[in-house]
Amino acid sequence: MHTPIQAPVNPPHRLLMGPGPINADPRVTRAMSAALVGQYDPWMTETMNETMALYRDVFQTENEWTFLIDGTSRAGIEAALVSLVEPGEKVLVPVFGRFGLLLKEIGERIGADVVTIETEWGQVFTPEQIEQAIVAERPSVLAVVQGDTSTTMNQPLEDLGEICRRHGVLLYTDVTASVAGNELRTDDWGLDAVTAGLQKCLAGPSGSSPITLSDRAVEKIRTRRHVEAGIADGSTAGPGPVIRSNYFDLAQIMDYWGPQRLNHHTEATSMLYGARECARLLTQEGxxxxxxxxxxxxxxxxxxxxxxxxxxxxxxxxxxxxxxxxxxxxxxxxxxxxxxxxxxxxxxxxxxxxxxxxxxxxxxxxxxxxxxxxxxxxxxxxxxxxxxxxxxxxxxxxxxxxxxxxxxxx
Amino acid sequence: MHTPIQAPVNPPHRLLMGPGPINADPRVTRAMSAALVGQYDPWMTETMNETMALYRDVFQTENEWTFLIDGTSRAGIEAALVSLVEPGEKVLVPVFGRFGLLLKEIGERIGADVVTIETEWGQVFTPEQIEQAIVAERPSVLAVVQGDTSTTMNQPLEDLGEICRRHGVLLYTDVTASVAGNELRTDDWGLDAVTAGLQKCLAGPSGSSPITLSDRAVEKIRTRRHVEAGIADGSTAGPGPVIRSNYFDLAQIMDYWGPQRLNHHTEATSMLYGARECARLLTQEGxxxxxxxxxxxxxxxxxxxxxxxxxxxxxxxxxxxxxxxxxxxxxxxxxxxxxxxxxxxxxxxxxxxxxxxxxxxxxxxxxxxxxxxxxxxxxxxxxxxxxxxxxxxxxxxxxxxxxxxxxxxx
The missing domain is CATH 3.90.1150.10 (Aspartate Aminotransferase, domain 1)
Structure with a gap:
C-alpha cells in the first residue's frame, strides 16, 4: 500500500560526544551479529551463566542474582522498583536532577508512596542529609541515582549502605550513566539493587539493562513470587502481594535465569551477545x-x-x-x-x-x-x-x- | 575477582526448526551491526519514521501510530494492556492455549477485571462463541492472540472487529507467532491494537515489539496522558487515570515517536535497525x-x-x-x-x-x-x-x- 523502502539502513558517520548514547565499540556490534541459538540450548544457558559472571565483575559483587532485563536502562529501573516496592510502601528519592525525578515518577506509577528531598541541580547530597531524611520519613526503600547525566553529578554512595542497613532500609541505585566510568563497589558499599544500561561507559547500544540484587533484596522479592498459570510448576506462591507487572517481575525473571529455567520472555539473544561483549571487554581491561x-x-x-x-x-x-x-x-x-x-x-x-x-x-x-x-x-x-x-x-x-x-x- | 572470560561469543551452528526463536535472516543481524547515531539526529528520526511506515505495511494498516516497543514480544503485550485498560475495567480473554493464559495473567497484574472463555487446546473459537461472551460479560476490551504457538492454532479474527464495534468493545490482539506467516489485515478486520515480535516469521532476533494502534485506541490512551515531571512541556494531563507503568506508557511513547520527540527511553537503536530490516525484507517480498x-x-x-x-x-x-x-x-x-x-x-x-x-x-x-x-x-x-x-x-x-x-x- 506504500512505496517499499528499498535500501538497508546506512547511517552517516557520527562521533557521539554527548551524554549518551555513544558510538558502540565495533567489537560489541560485531558480537551482536552472531548466529542465534535456541533459548534452552545448553550453549545458550551456559552463555547466560557467563554473562551473569561477567556482570558480577562489572558491578563488583558476589551476588548470585546478576542478570539482564530485556529493555533499555529505564526498563531495569522499573523492574527494580515494581518488584522491590509493594504498593503503598514508602520510597525516599533524593532528587538532584532529571533522573531523580524519573525515579519519583516511576515510583508513583507503580503505587509507591514516594517522598523526595531535593538539592540544586549541579550539587549532590551529603550522607547526613540523606540519613536525616531516612530518620524523618522511615522509608522501606532508598532509591537514588549514582550519576545523573542531566547535571553530570555523581552522588557518593559509599556511606549509604551502612546507613540504610542501620535503619532497615533497602538501597536501590541506578548507575546507567556512571558505571565503568566511576568507582562502583556493590558489595563493599552495601547496595541492595543496582541497575544499568549499555549505552554509556559500557560501550554498547541501548536495549539491555544489567541488574544485580543482594540477598536481602532477593528475599523480599521472593515473598512476591507467583508463577504464571500457563507454566505453573506446582510450587507455592509467596505470601506477598503479586508484582503488578509480568514483564518486570524479577521473581519470575530469576526463575528464567536460574537453574529452573522457567519460561518467561524469549531472551533477546542479540542484545545478550552485545551485553556479554561489553562486560567481557571491560573485565579484560579491569x-x-x-x-x-x-x-x-x-x-x-x-x-x-x-x-x-x-x-x-x-x-x-x-x-x-x-x-x-x-x-x-x-x-x-x-x-x-x-x-x-x-x-x-x-x-x-x-x-x-x-x-x-x-x-x-x-x-x-x-x-x-x-x-x-x-x-x-x-x-x-x-x-x-x-x-x-x-x-x-x-x-x-x-x-x-x-x-x-x-x-x-x- | 573472577577469572575473566577470554573469548568473544561463538555460537554453534544450529538449524532452529522449533516454534521460535528461529535463525535470523543474516541480512537482519548484519543491519544490526551498523553504526549508532544520536537519538535526535535528523537521520535517526527519519529512520524511525521509515520504520513506522514499513510496519504499516507489515500490519496492513494506515494507522499513524505504528511503532516499536523496546522489549520482547511480551513487552508489547503488557504495554498494550496497561495503556488500554484502566484498573477495574473488564477484559474478556478467549483462552485456547498458553498465550491466552498469558494475556489473562498480564491483565490481572495490571489491575484489570479479567474474564475468560476457554476451549480445548487444539481448537479455536467461533465468532458466535466470542460474541455470546461479549454480550454476557460486557467487557471494555477483547484481548485475544491470533496464533497461539503452544497449540499451533490460528484464531480467525476477521469477524471480530465488526462484533466488537457493534458492542463498543476495543479489540486487542497479539500476532507475535502468526504475523507474516498468516493473513493479517489490521484495518480491514477492525483491529484496534496489535502487537508482535521479531523472532518468528519476521526473521529477526527477539527484543523489539512492533505495535499498531487504531484511532479509537489512541483516543482512549490519550485520555491517560501524563508527561513526566523531568521533561514536562506545559501541556495539560489527560482526565483518565495515570498509566501504571512509565516504561509501557504508550501515551508517552507516542510523544517520543511523534513530532514532539519528547524524551522517554533511549531508543534501542541496534534493535531498531534489525526491526526495520525485518520489515524491509518482508515488504519487498510483499x-x-x-x-x-x-x-x-x-x-x-x-x-x-x-x-x-x-x-x-x-x-x-x-x-x-x-x-x-x-x-x-x-x-x-x-x-x-x-x-x-x-x-x-x-x-x-x-x-x-x-x-x-x-x-x-x-x-x-x-x-x-x-x-x-x-x-x-x-x-x-x-x-x-x-x-x-x-x-x-x-x-x-x-x-x-x-x-x-x-x-x-x-
Missing amino acids: MDRAVARHALHGHAMASGLAALGLELFGDQEHRMNNVVAVLIPEGINGDAVRASILSDYGIEIGTSFGPLHGRVWRIGTMGYNARRDAVMTTLSVMESVLRAAGVSVVAGAGTATALEHYQDAA | MDRAVARHALHGHAMASGLAALGLELFGDQEHRMNNVVAVLIPEGINGDAVRASILSDYGIEIGTSFGPLHGRVWRIGTMGYNARRDAVMTTLSVMESVLRAAGVSVVAGAGTATALEHYQDAA
Whole structure:
C-alpha cells in the first residue's frame, strides 16, 4: 500500500560526544551479529551463566542474582522498583536532577508512596542529609541515582549502605550513566539493587539493562513470587502481594535465569551477545583501569573546554568522570551551535533538560569514545565553532591544554 | 575477582526448526551491526519514521501510530494492556492455549477485571462463541492472540472487529507467532491494537515489539496522558487515570515517536535497525507472498511428517501455516529424541507447555527457515531419529511426500 523502502539502513558517520548514547565499540556490534541459538540450548544457558559472571565483575559483587532485563536502562529501573516496592510502601528519592525525578515518577506509577528531598541541580547530597531524611520519613526503600547525566553529578554512595542497613532500609541505585566510568563497589558499599544500561561507559547500544540484587533484596522479592498459570510448576506462591507487572517481575525473571529455567520472555539473544561483549571487554581491561581511563580522558576534555574560556557547570568535586557540562556563552544560540557541530563536523554534543535546557552543553567521553583522538578532535572543533559563533577564544588553547594533561598523566 | 572470560561469543551452528526463536535472516543481524547515531539526529528520526511506515505495511494498516516497543514480544503485550485498560475495567480473554493464559495473567497484574472463555487446546473459537461472551460479560476490551504457538492454532479474527464495534468493545490482539506467516489485515478486520515480535516469521532476533494502534485506541490512551515531571512541556494531563507503568506508557511513547520527540527511553537503536530490516525484507517480498511462502513450506513439512506416520495435533483447518505439532509416538521419550536431534544433527525442534508438555513436538517453518532445504533436511533427520528410537517408519516417505508437495505447487 506504500512505496517499499528499498535500501538497508546506512547511517552517516557520527562521533557521539554527548551524554549518551555513544558510538558502540565495533567489537560489541560485531558480537551482536552472531548466529542465534535456541533459548534452552545448553550453549545458550551456559552463555547466560557467563554473562551473569561477567556482570558480577562489572558491578563488583558476589551476588548470585546478576542478570539482564530485556529493555533499555529505564526498563531495569522499573523492574527494580515494581518488584522491590509493594504498593503503598514508602520510597525516599533524593532528587538532584532529571533522573531523580524519573525515579519519583516511576515510583508513583507503580503505587509507591514516594517522598523526595531535593538539592540544586549541579550539587549532590551529603550522607547526613540523606540519613536525616531516612530518620524523618522511615522509608522501606532508598532509591537514588549514582550519576545523573542531566547535571553530570555523581552522588557518593559509599556511606549509604551502612546507613540504610542501620535503619532497615533497602538501597536501590541506578548507575546507567556512571558505571565503568566511576568507582562502583556493590558489595563493599552495601547496595541492595543496582541497575544499568549499555549505552554509556559500557560501550554498547541501548536495549539491555544489567541488574544485580543482594540477598536481602532477593528475599523480599521472593515473598512476591507467583508463577504464571500457563507454566505453573506446582510450587507455592509467596505470601506477598503479586508484582503488578509480568514483564518486570524479577521473581519470575530469576526463575528464567536460574537453574529452573522457567519460561518467561524469549531472551533477546542479540542484545545478550552485545551485553556479554561489553562486560567481557571491560573485565579484560579491569574495572579500575576502565575508571582510570574515563578519568584521564574526561579531565583532558574538561581542562580543554575550560582553557577555551567555557565555564564548567556544577560541583566539579562531584562530577562524573565521563561527562562535563559547560555554560553556553552569553549571546550564543546553543542549539544552533550544536546543529552546526553535527551537520558540519559530524560530531554530536548535548544540551540538557528542565532548568538546564539551553543553558548548558553536555560533552561526554564515554566507553569507546573515552579516547585521546575523540577528545582532541572535539576540542579542535569546539574552538572552530565557538569562533564562528563570535565567541572570543584563545587560539589553540583547548587542544594544547588537553595535550599537556595527557603528557602530565603519562 | 573472577577469572575473566577470554573469548568473544561463538555460537554453534544450529538449524532452529522449533516454534521460535528461529535463525535470523543474516541480512537482519548484519543491519544490526551498523553504526549508532544520536537519538535526535535528523537521520535517526527519519529512520524511525521509515520504520513506522514499513510496519504499516507489515500490519496492513494506515494507522499513524505504528511503532516499536523496546522489549520482547511480551513487552508489547503488557504495554498494550496497561495503556488500554484502566484498573477495574473488564477484559474478556478467549483462552485456547498458553498465550491466552498469558494475556489473562498480564491483565490481572495490571489491575484489570479479567474474564475468560476457554476451549480445548487444539481448537479455536467461533465468532458466535466470542460474541455470546461479549454480550454476557460486557467487557471494555477483547484481548485475544491470533496464533497461539503452544497449540499451533490460528484464531480467525476477521469477524471480530465488526462484533466488537457493534458492542463498543476495543479489540486487542497479539500476532507475535502468526504475523507474516498468516493473513493479517489490521484495518480491514477492525483491529484496534496489535502487537508482535521479531523472532518468528519476521526473521529477526527477539527484543523489539512492533505495535499498531487504531484511532479509537489512541483516543482512549490519550485520555491517560501524563508527561513526566523531568521533561514536562506545559501541556495539560489527560482526565483518565495515570498509566501504571512509565516504561509501557504508550501515551508517552507516542510523544517520543511523534513530532514532539519528547524524551522517554533511549531508543534501542541496534534493535531498531534489525526491526526495520525485518520489515524491509518482508515488504519487498510483499506480505501476501510471504504468507504464501509460509503456507508452501509449512504444508510441505506437515505432509512430510504425516507421511512418516506422525499424527498431527489439533484442528488442521485452523492451524498456523508456520508451525505444526505432532503427537510423540507411544513409548518414545520425546525429550531424549529432541536432545539427540540437537546434539547429533544441530537441529532444534520444540515440545510444548502445560497439558501438551511431553505429548507433542512442535516444528516450525518460519521466517528465514521457511525454505525448502530447511524443510527437507528436517524431514530427513526426523526419519533417522525416529528409526533410531525404534519407531517404524516408511523409508523415504517424509522427504518424498514433501518433494511431491513442492512439485505439485510449482
